[in-house]
Amino acid sequence: MHPKIEAVIDRYGVTDAARAFLGEEHKLYIDGAFVEAASKDRVPVIEPSTGETLTTIAAAGKDDVDCAVAAANRALAGGDWAGMKSRDRQRILLRLADLIEANAQTLGEIESLDNGKALGPCVEMDILGGAELLRYMAGFATKIEGATREVSAPGSHFAATRKEPIGVVAAIVPWNWPFNMAMWKIAAPLAAGCAIVLKPAEQTSLSMLYFMKLCERAGLPKGVLNLVTGSGRAIGDHLVGHPGVSKVSFTGSTEVGRRVGETAGRALTPVTLELGGKSPMLVFADADLDAVAASTRWSVFFNAGQVCSAGSRIYAHRSVFEKAVTKIKQVAEGMVMAPGLDPACDIGPVVSASAKANIETYIRKGVAEGARIVCGGDETPGDGFFVKPTILTADDNTLSVVQEEIFGPVVVILPFDEEAEAVALANDNQYGLAASIWTRDISRALRLVPRIKAGTVWVNAHDLIDSAMPFGGFKNSGFGKDMGPEQLDHFLRTKSVWISVAEGDE
Ligand code: NAD
Numbered sequence: 282m283h284p285k286i287e288a289v290i291d292r293y294g295v296t297d298a299a300r301a302f303l304g305e306e307h308k309l310y311i312d313g314a315f316v317e318a319a320s321k322d323r324v325p326v327i328e329p330s331t332g333e334t335l336t337t338i339a340a341a342g343k344d345d346v347d348c349a350v351a352a353a354n355r356a357l358a359g360g361d362w363a364g365m366k367s368r369d370r371q372r373i374l375l376r377l378a379d380l381i382e383a384n385a386q387t388l389g390e391i392e393s394l395d396n397g398k399a400l401g402p403c404v405e406m407d408i409l410g411g412a413e414l415l416r417y418m419a420g421f422a423t424k425i426e427g428a429t430r431e432v433s434a435p436g437s438h439f440a441a442t443r444k445e446p447i448g449v450v451a452a453i454v455p456w457n458w459p460f461n462m463a464m465w466k467i468a469a470p471l472a473a474g475c476a477i478v479l480k481p482a483e484q485t486s487l488s489m490l491y492f493m494k495l496c497e498r499a500g501l502p503k504g505v506l507n508l509v510t511g512s513g514r515a516i517g518d519h520l521v522g523h524p525g526v527s528k529v530s531f532t533g534s535t536e537v538g539r540r541v542g543e544t545a546g547r548a549l550t551p552v553t554l555e556l557g558g559k560s561p562m563l564v565f566a567d568a569d570l571d572a573v574a575a576s577t578r579w580s581v582f583f584n585a586g587q588v589c590s591a592g593s594r595i596y597a598h599r600s601v602f603e604k605a606v607t608k609i610k611q612v613a614e615g616m617v618m619a620p621g622l623d624p625a626c627d628i629g630p631v632v633s634a635s636a637k638a639n640i641e642t643y644i645r646k647g648v649a650e651g652a653r654i655v656c657g658g659d660e661t662p663g664d665g666f667f668v669k670p671t672i673l674t675a676d677d678n679t680l681s682v683v684q685e686e687i688f689g690p691v692v693v694i695l696p697f698d699e700e701a702e703a704v705a706l707a708n709d710n711q712y713g714l715a716a717s718i719w720t721r722d723i724s725r726a727l728r729l730v731p732r733i734k735a736g737t738v739w740v741n742a743h744d745l746i747d748s749a750m751p752f753g754g755f756k757n758s759g760f761g762k763d764m765g766p767e768q769l770d771h772f773l774r775t776k777s778v779w780i781s782v783a784e785g786d787e
Contacts, residue, residue, distance in 0.1 A: 283333035285664065286394070293622035299390040302491055307338045309345055309510060310493040312352035313503025319344040324483050324511055329397030329630035330620035330665040338486050340511035343519045346478070349507035350525040353449040353476035356504030362476065365502075367422045374419035374471055376499040381412040384495060388488050392460055393621035395487045397630040397666065398584050400621050408488075410746070411464030414764065417748035418468035421769050425473065437782040444773040446474035447551075448527030451520045453513065453541070455533045456482035456632050457587040457688075462532050463489050465555075465752075465763040467506060473772035475528070478507045480520060482533075484632050486510040513537065522548045528772060531555065532589075535686075535712075535757050553761025553771050555589070555753055557686040558714030560735065561707040562592040562743055565700075566600045568719035572741065574608035577692065578627070580717070580743035581609075582616055582670045585631045586640075586690035589758075590715040592743045594683050596703050599696040606674060606694055610656050613670035613690075618661070630666040631689055637666040640689030647673050647682030652693060678706050686712070700725065708734045713755030717743040736762075 282303065290300070308315040322340035327333070341349075356362045362370075381388065389404035398407070427442035452466035459481055467477055481489050486508075493508055509516065517537070521529050521544040529545045531538055532555040545552035562580065564573050573595075580592040597605040621629040631637050644658050657671030673682055673693040682693050697703045707716055715737040718729050726740045736754040739745055746752065751765030762768050 282335060283328075283331065285331040285333050286328045286335055289328070289330060289620050289622060290394070293620070293624075295390040295622070296387045298384070298387040302387070302391060303336060303394070307336060307487065307490050307510070309339050309341055309349070310490070310508040311345065311349045312355075312507065313497070315493070318342060318511065322511075326395060326487065327484070327633060328394055329632055332634065332665050335394060336487070338483070338490070338510045341509035341516055343516060345509055346516050346520050346523065349478045349509050350449060350520070350523050352504040352507055353478055354525050356476040356502060357446070357448060361502035362474070362505045367425065367474070370472070370474060371419045371422040373499050373501055374415050374422065374468070377495060377501070378412040378415040378419070380495040380499055381408060381415070381492075384491075385409055385412070388460060388491060390622065391491055392485075392488045393629070395485045396456060396459055396621070396632055398621050399626040399629050401624065402583070403621065407458055407461040411461050414464050414468045414748045418472040418769070421766070422472040422474070425769075425773065427775070437784070439780040439782055441778050443776045443778055445776055446470075447772050447774045448475060449525055450475045450477045450528045450530055450772060451523065451526045452477050452479045453517065453520070453529070453531045453533065454479070454481055456485040457584060457589070459485035460488040460492070463492070466530050466532065469768040470528075470530070470772040471505070473769055475772050476505050478509060478520060478526070480509050480513065480516070483510070483512050517541070518544050521545050521550070524548070526550055528552070530771065532763070535759075538759055551771070553753070554759035555761070555763055556757065556759035557712060558589045558591070558754060558758050559594060559684065559686050559710050559712045560590050560592050560715040560717075561710070562595045562717045563703045563707055563719060563729070564595060564597040564601065564605055565703075565718075565720040565722070565725065566598040567721045568601070569721070569741070570601060570605055570608050573605060573719050574612050576743050577609050577612050578616070581692045582613065582628055582690045583744070585628050585668065587631060587636075587688050588744070590737070590744055592717060593687060593692050595692060595694045596697050596706050597694055599698050602694070602696040606655055606672070609692070609694070610672055613656050613672055616670050618667050618669065620665070628670060628690060631668055632666070634666055636688065637668055640668050640687055640691060643682055643685070643687045643689070644671055644673070644691060647675070647680060647693070650680045650682070651675065651677060652680055652682055657690070678709055684710060700729070704729060704732050711757040714758035715739070715744075715754075
């Protein structure tokens with residue numbers, strides 16, 4: 282580990298378990314064991330607040346993917362998992378949730394060092410939120426049910442449907458919520474009785490490597506959850522198109538998601554795609570502007586803006602536009618930029634040098650196209666990948682900073698005059714992940730909810746998330762849902778069962 286990272290750790294402190302884990306050699310997890318990648322290749326892991334190397338992870342190749350998919354199929358073909366009662370499956374998931382809770386601080390510290398995010402919210406939302414989702418989905422393990430059907434076919438029949446686990450799931454997750462997104466991907470298929478090959482993002486695999494130790498302690502049978510780390514470009518196509526995979530569940534960018542969809546389509550494998558976003562916040566003249574401004578701390582700048590549903594374009598009614606800009610600026614300027622482990626941290630570094638460069642390019646491009654900087658926007662000197670919270674204003678909905686996902690702490694604020702215009706501006710975008718409406722007029726809110734083309738619409742809030750509420754986008758934000766009862770169906774297939782009933786003697 283680089284001395285600059287050691288200095289960060291010494292300064293803020295981490296648990297002994299986190300320190301010991303960071304010193305280990307990180308391997309793949311296949312068929313219930315940590316194993317080296319066949320190629321023995323490694324990928325460096327960069328700590329974002331220093332830009333230095335934290336450790337390395339194993340770079341899985343196609344052979345390793347084959348081993349992982351085979352192990353998952355074996356787990357479904359017979360043995361402990363295939364034969365397990367749903368009650369016992371539920372218990373394992375509940376035990377896992379308890380173990381996450383008991384190790385939340387360690388998991389959070391590992392995540393913060395790996396991704397850069399602020400530790401407090403990371404423990405609260407990413408880690409403990411993940412435990413809650415496991416508990417929520419655990420309940421469904423014992424409630425999977427088919428139906429009996431009255432049929433009119435000639436003869437006499439008992440007809441019923443049964444729900445069966447779909448098979449082996451390839452789950453692929455991004456780097457912005459490494460642990461939490463992984464829980465979004467594994468909780469429902471585990472409850473359904475599937476087996477999984479999980480591919481974390483190459484930038485952020487550490488928390489899931491630690492989690493695999495918890496799976497062993499919870500008694501998850503071997504082969505049920507396999508972890509292949511390394512480059513998505515190297516193994517993604519192979520995993521997604523693998524004949525041993527029965528379902529693909531992907532969260533990431535729209536660009537990669539499109540490719541994943543194509544590969545899965547060619548293999549005739551069902552796929553769900555949770556993709557990018559550019560979520561609007563519509564602020565009407567009667568909105569509580571203090572509430573709007575306060576929400577941007579989470580809805581815009583949280584996780585350094587690396588949130589798929591971030592409210593990264595705000596449309597404010599012209600009569601309150603200046604006031605809204607001023608209040609949001611106060612929030613942005615009050616946010617403390619620091620390494621994620623620093624208890625004072627509101628906004629940590631972004632994940633990588635290339636992410637930082639990409640965000641800065643967008644800001645420059647926005648200004649060149651006519652956007653005006655209200656605050657931030659200039660480069661942050663020193664180590665690490667810090668980007669200042671940045672507010673732009675603009676009048677033109679076609680600007681790249683309004684239309685494209687920047688995935689950083691950057692918001693653009695535009696004025697509107699009429700309700701219909703606000704809806705049109707909000708819908709004038711390739712994405713449809715989420716949106717929020719800010720008004721005290723309940724009729725206006727109810728009128729607009731059906732007209733907004735987004736998978737989630739909040740009123741007088743933004744970015745509320747709950748295990749019970751399905752999350753997923755419309756348009757180029759993908760299809761399918763994570764969380765809620767709706768997600769379970771993606772991992773079950775329906776079998777129709779007919780039993781002919783012979784005529785009796787009488
Ligand atoms: P990304 O698309 O670059 O990578 C996502 C995952 O795909 C990574 O694990 C990567 O290794 C893998 N991958 C890369 N090439 C692949 C291929 N050819 N086949 C299969 N997998 C491949 O995304 P990212 O930069 O890690 O994450 C940021 C994106 O994720 C943003 O666009 C964000 O909006 C989106 N996101 C969406 C949601 C949601 O719920 N809709 C949630 C979080 C993040």
